[in-house]
Amino acid sequence: MTRKTESPSIQVRQIAEECIAVRLRLLTRAVTRLYNRALRPHGLTVSQMNILVAASCLGQARPQDICRVLHLEKSTLSRDVERMRIQGWLKKSSGEDGRTSLIHVTPAGGRLLEKAIPAWREAQQRAKALLGEPGCAVLDRTATALRRGDLRETG
Amino acid sequence: MTRKTESPSIQVRQIAEECIAVRLRLLTRAVTRLYNRALRPHGLTVSQMNILVAASCLGQARPQDICRVLHLEKSTLSRDVERMRIQGWLKKSSGEDGRTSLIHVTPAGGRLLEKAIPAWREAQQRAKALLGEPGCAVLDRTATALRRGDLRETG
DNA sequence: ACCTTTAAATTGTATATACAACTATTGTCC
DNA sequence: GGACAATAGTTGTATATACAATTTAAAGGT
DSSP states (O other): OOOOOOOOOHHHHHHHHHOHHHHHHHHHHHHHHHHHHHHGGGTOOHHHHHHHHHHHHHSSBOHHHHHHHHTOOHHHHHHHHHHHHHHTSEEEEEOSSTTOEEEEEOHHHHHHHHHHHHHHHHHHHHHHHHHHHHHHHHHHHHHHHHHTTOSOOOO | OOOOOOOOOHHHHHHHHHOHHHHHHHHHHHHHHHHHHHHGGGTOOHHHHHHHHHHHHHSSBOHHHHHHHHTOOHHHHHHHHHHHHHHTSEEEEEOSSTTOEEEEEOHHHHHHHHHHHHHHHHHHHHHHHHHHHHHHHHHHHHHHHHHTTOSOOOO
């Protein structure tokens, strides 16, 4: 009896073999797990670490500044920050513009970040091995292009 | 008045400048948005399309098979499949092993996939432009390595 | 045949993510 | 200076994701 499962069209096969999204997302899931497992003992996720680092480097940062450098949607950041504020790692203060607030890292947040550095190094090393030198270079180039706004976000 | 914002340590700066996770996640967010916006008119997300494609290519697939090729956690897939089953794009049938079930694409799911191909092509082209030829090559290589299990999941 | 161990999937809970709708504030133009 | 447009964040809702705990079923040893 011929099985009734339709074999996929050539075009569907093409998606399976070529789709950039599927590969990129797969790779990111794997790498995210790597970092999250390393950071877990510190009670920190890689997303949260990224936000701490960004806020730390920017100094008093407006939410939109962090959104820009991380290509994060404003509502996503809003909730991430709220969780971290509750943890005591971030604080908000009001700036000149009444619509906005300034985010800064608390001393506790700073200490946490420093403490987590060895775990980060470990994950970073494994991720480097996975991607290889050329992979890291490509990633660097592409992320920089994105931050400069090369991908037109047609509102 | 010297500002009290602590400037980040050299090591924190290093994370900002070198962290693979932050760049990869940033890039993936941007690319995911690209595909999701293109696919939206079809009521489909890129995650769901990936699962449809995988199931389509595998034929009668066990959940664990799909998890393996996509590096997805089993509980994640379980919920994704349930949503798609409700939409009528996937169906489950019981196989020989009573613990497992077989997932297959319904005719409606197949039609949806075919219909969405032009949108996929459009997003794919933009993603290609963003990553460049070398970027795509690296991605291909790394994803293949991952699927072969090169990253030790020290469960 | 029964008990224990192993394996596969589901369910509980939490974070991460985005879009749409809403709120509040600022800026502009007459 | 008041109506209106633009801007910044927050909130409502939904998907995606993972870890831990639970359920169900198969395998293995005696």
